Amino acid sequence: MTGFIYPNEVEINWGLFIVLYPYLTGLVAGAFIVSSLYHVFGVTKLKPVSRLALISALAVLLVAPMALTSHLGKPLRAFNLMWTPNPMSAMAGFGYIYSFYLIIVLLEIWFMYRKDLVEWAATKEGWLGKVYNILTLGAKDISEKALHTDHKIVTFLAILGIPSAAFLHGYVGFIFGAIKANPWWSTPLMPVIFLLSAIVSGVALLIVIYAVTCKIRGKKIDFDCLMTMNKYLWVFLIFAFVLEVLEVIHMAYEAEEEWPAVKGLITSVIPFSYFVVQLGEMVLAFFLLLVARFRSIPKATAQFLTILSGVMILISVLAMRFNVVVGGQLVSKSLSGYSKFNWPIWHEGIIPTAGFMVLPFVLLTVLVLLLPPWVGEEEPALKPARRGAFEPEEEESDKPLLQQVWERLAHGLSWSGVRRGD
Amino acid sequence: MKKEISRRAFIVSTCKILAAGVLMPAGGLAVLEKASFAENGSEVTDWRKVWEGKEWGFVVDTHKCIGCARCVKACKQENHVPLDKEVYRTWVERYRETALGVEIDSPNGGLDFPPLEETTGKQFFVPKLCNQCKNAPCVQVCPVGATYRTGDGVILVDDKRCVGCRYCIQACPYGARFLHPETHVADKCTWCYHRVMKGMEPACVTVCPVGARKFGNLNEHSEVREIIETERVRGLKPEKGTKPMVFYIGLDEVVM
Numbered sequence: 001m002t003g004f005i006y007p008n009e010v011e012i013n014w015g016l017f018i019v020l021y022p023y024l025t026g027l028v029a030g031a032f033i034v035s036s037l038y039h040v041f042g043v044t045k046l047k048p049v050s051r052l053a054l055i056s057a058l059a060v061l062l063v064a065p066m067a068l069t070s071h072l073g074k075p076l077r078a079f080n081l082m083w084t085p086n087p088m089s090a091m092a093g094f095g096y097i098y099s100f101y102l103i104i105v106l107l108e109i110w111f112m113y114r115k116d117l118v119e120w121a122a123t124k125e126g127w128l129g130k131v132y133n134i135l136t137l138g139a140k141d142i143s144e145k146a147l148h149t150d151h152k153i154v155t156f157l158a159i160l161g162i163p164s165a166a167f168l169h170g171y172v173g174f175i176f177g178a179i180k181a182n183p184w185w186s187t188p189l190m191p192v193i194f195l196l197s198a199i200v201s202g203v204a205l206l207i208v209i210y211a212v213t214c215k216i217r218g219k220k221i222d223f224d225c226l227m228t229m230n231k232y233l234w235v236f237l238i239f240a241f242v243l244e245v246l247e248v249i250h251m252a253y254e255a256e257e258e259w260p261a262v263k264g265l266i267t268s269v270i271p272f273s274y275f276v277v278q279l280g281e282m283v284l285a286f287f288l289l290l291v292a293r294f295r296s297i298p299k300a301t302a303q304f305l306t307i308l309s310g311v312m313i314l315i316s317v318l319a320m321r322f323n324v325v326v327g328g329q330l331v332s333k334s335l336s337g338y339s340k341f342n343w344p345i346w347h348e349g350i351i352p353t354a355g356f357m358v359l360p361f362v363l364l365t366v367l368v369l370l371l372p373p374w375v376g377e378e379e380p381a382l383k384p385a386r387r388g389a390f391e392p393e394e395e396e397s398d399k400p401l402l403q404q405v406w407e408r409l410a411h412g413l414s415w416s417g418v419r420r421g422d
Numbered sequence: 423m424k425k426e427i428s429r430r431a432f433i434v435s436t437c438k439i440l441a442a443g444v445l446m447p448a449g450g451l452a453v454l455e456k457a458s459f460a461e462n463g464s465e466v467t468d469w470r471k472v473w474e475g476k477e478w479g480f481v482v483d484t485h486k487c488i489g490c491a492r493c494v495k496a497c498k499q500e501n502h503v504p505l506d507k508e509v510y511r512t513w514v515e516r517y518r519e520t521a522l523g524v525e526i527d528s529p530n531g532g533l534d535f536p537p538l539e540e541t542t543g544k545q546f547f548v549p550k551l552c553n554q555c556k557n558a559p560c561v562q563v564c565p566v567g568a569t570y571r572t573g574d575g576v577i578l579v580d581d582k583r584c585v586g587c588r589y590c591i592q593a594c595p596y597g598a599r600f601l602h603p604e605t606h607v608a609d610k611c612t613w614c615y616h617r618v619m620k621g622m623e624p625a626c627v628t629v630c631p632v633g634a635r636k637f638g639n640l641n642e643h644s645e646v647r648e649i650i651e652t653e654r655v656r657g658l659k660p661e662k663g664t665k666p667m668v669f670y671i672g673l674d675e676v677v678m
Contacts, residue, residue, distance in 0.1 A: 004515075004526035006550075006597030010508040013588040013601060073586015073606035080566040080585050091565035091589050180662055181559060181595035333597050334678040336526055 003337025012329050012341050016353040017071040022172045022194060023321045024064040024360070029169040029195070030202010031057040032105070032161055037232065039158035045228040049210050051112065051373030056209055057202075058105050059364035065098060067356045071348060090175050097171055101164045108157040110137075111150045113371055118142050131370075169198040176324060183258030183335070184265060184328040189247050196240035201317035203233040207310035211303075213368070223299055227292075230306045233313065234289040241282045244320070261335040269338050270327050273319045281316035285309040473573030478613060479640040481649050482549050483671040486634035489514055489547040491532035493626035493635065500614060500625035502604075509600040511611040512551040512626055517676060519543035524676045548677050549635060551626070552577065552598040552611035553658060553666030560590035560599060560610075569608065575667060576615050581607045595662045613637065 035053035038046040085092035121132040170191035177190025292305035514532030568583035584607035591599040602609040614624035627635045638644030657666035
């Protein structure tokens with residue numbers, strides 16, 4: 001604590017879980033938009049990640065409300081938001097918007113996988129086959145006509161999903177931006193800033209997930225696909241950076257009564273996480289992504305730079321969420337001092353927060369094993385028709401350990417087996 | 423043998439299951455609701471009658487306050503706010519003008535003020551409490567409608583409905599709200615509504631030894647109304663558009 005804060009401001013009311021929530025929904029919105037770039041805007045180079053994007057979005061989406069609910073003083077009353085909403089509250093729409101979006105994502109995934117589900121249900125043995133059978137929900141028509149309808153529905157859901165994803169996250173920005181009591185939050189730019197940083201973080205997440213899954217599976221990274229994500233990340237990064245800086249420059253230039261307090265916040269309370277981690281990493285990533293696209297750069301270096309930028313952006317956006325959520329509360333509403341954030345360990349602290357950050361990846365692993373999303377690779381694997389039978393077993397021993405484990409895990413769920421039937 | 427279910431039978435049974443799923447918890451809730459009404463005494467108060475002709479107002483005379491913080495202590499005791507926790511329904515701030523600028527403090531809400539020192543500069547105390555704003559941001563943002571403004575102008579929190587999201591705490595420009603450390607729901611000054619309902623004054627008003635805090639009905643001929651009509655008063659942070667109902671006499675420009 002420095003200067004004067006109101007006596008009730010000793011406690012930081014919105015802690016790490018609330019930092020996490022906009023971070024997670026941001027990743028969801030961004031990942032969804034990548035999948036829509038393929039399904040709606042026909043960016044075919046993104047095909048290898050189109051399903052992975054949607055599955056990742058679902059994995060993160062399922063965890064997001066856990067962080068939020070755990071933060072409540074009365075978590076068991078969470079559903080009051082849906083039973084007795086106050087229509088004037090910016091927060092009351094949360095349950096509906098979230099549920100609506102979740103339904104869209106689930107439906108899109110279901111229609112996208114329906115054909116595969118039917119095939120898996122027919123070919124897989126034991127309980128796994130039963131699980132797939134249940135997942136088909138009894139809709140087993142995979143005639144050309146039915147699949148065509150599926151495709152149309154997926155496209156429609158992807159289109160509907162774009163404004164929904166934008167709304168889900170822009171809305172989170174509004175929750176902060178509409179608080180006139182807080183000078184660091186209160187700006188109409190907030191929803192847009194949140195949305196752009198969301199897209200940026202979502203693309204970065206996909207770059208990293210794609211690279212990591214390729215590494216684990218011992219597959220080659222599709223260079224065109226990665227570079228397409230590089231391009232989109234770079235473009236959205238420019239917009240995100242400009243808006244984030246614009247907000248502060250505008251505040252500094254107008255220099256109203258709250259500016260000295262905000263200036264003190266970014267220059268002496270959170271200078272490292274603001275200027276170095278949030279903004280510095282964005283600038284650095286901007287250059288690295290650009291350099292990676294130079295013709296003279298070797299492919300391996302270009303890949304490395306793109307993935308590195310992805311990781312940097314993921315950290316940068318997390319810092320941005322922290323700087324907004326916690327940073328905003330550090331400025332006393334008396335504009336005369338700053339509260340102190342004591343990093344808690346257990347109660348809404350670092351350890352459960354880390355848990356909520358790992359959980360989406362656990363879910364993602366389960367989902368990926370259950371619903372393999374590697375679409376781009378299916379066609380070439382199909383060409384040498386019944387090749388699966390000739391796969392020499394001993395080949396495995398040359399593969400890296402992680403890959404062996406992965407393949408062992410994926411064996412029971414292997415999608416290539418389906419093709420033997422037809 | 424495959425058992426065929428007709429579409430009609432399927433729809434009917436689905437509807438039955440759905441209806442059962444909805445009605446059973448609803449019925450349970452209704453029973454619980456009744457039980458909770460019974461607990462609170464079966465009489466249903468006609469609040470419109472209670473509120474009729476009343477609009478409460480509060481006046482703070484900063485010239486009079488001596489910073490004894492009896493109000494802070496009385497408030498905590500009256501309203502079950504833990505004395506050892508840094509949460510306050512009301513508090514007292516001290517302003518001292520020095521060569522370096524204005525120094526503000528409120529150690530432990532004013533309970534731990536050190537004895538005053540002689541200075542040449544201006545120094546004064548400002549008691550703070552919930553402003554029961556006419557246009558209250560806390561009421562606006564509450565996602566579940568747990569916080570509301572009564573017909574006679576006091577903002578209350580329904581502790582059975584509050585989910586503890588703390589959006590209201592963020593929205594209050596005055597720092598008047600906090601999460602109660604024991605109940606885990608939002609809490610704040612109610613101008614001692616429970617006392618006012620019994621015809622008493624808020625605890626802080628009663629204990630103030632110098633009469634710096636005044637409370638009364640603005641719709642009747644009261645001291646509070648007379649002060650507002652005859653003296654130069656203002657509320658805190660008028661630029662926020664909240665229309666605060668605590669009126670300060672002698673409020674200095676530096677007070678935020």
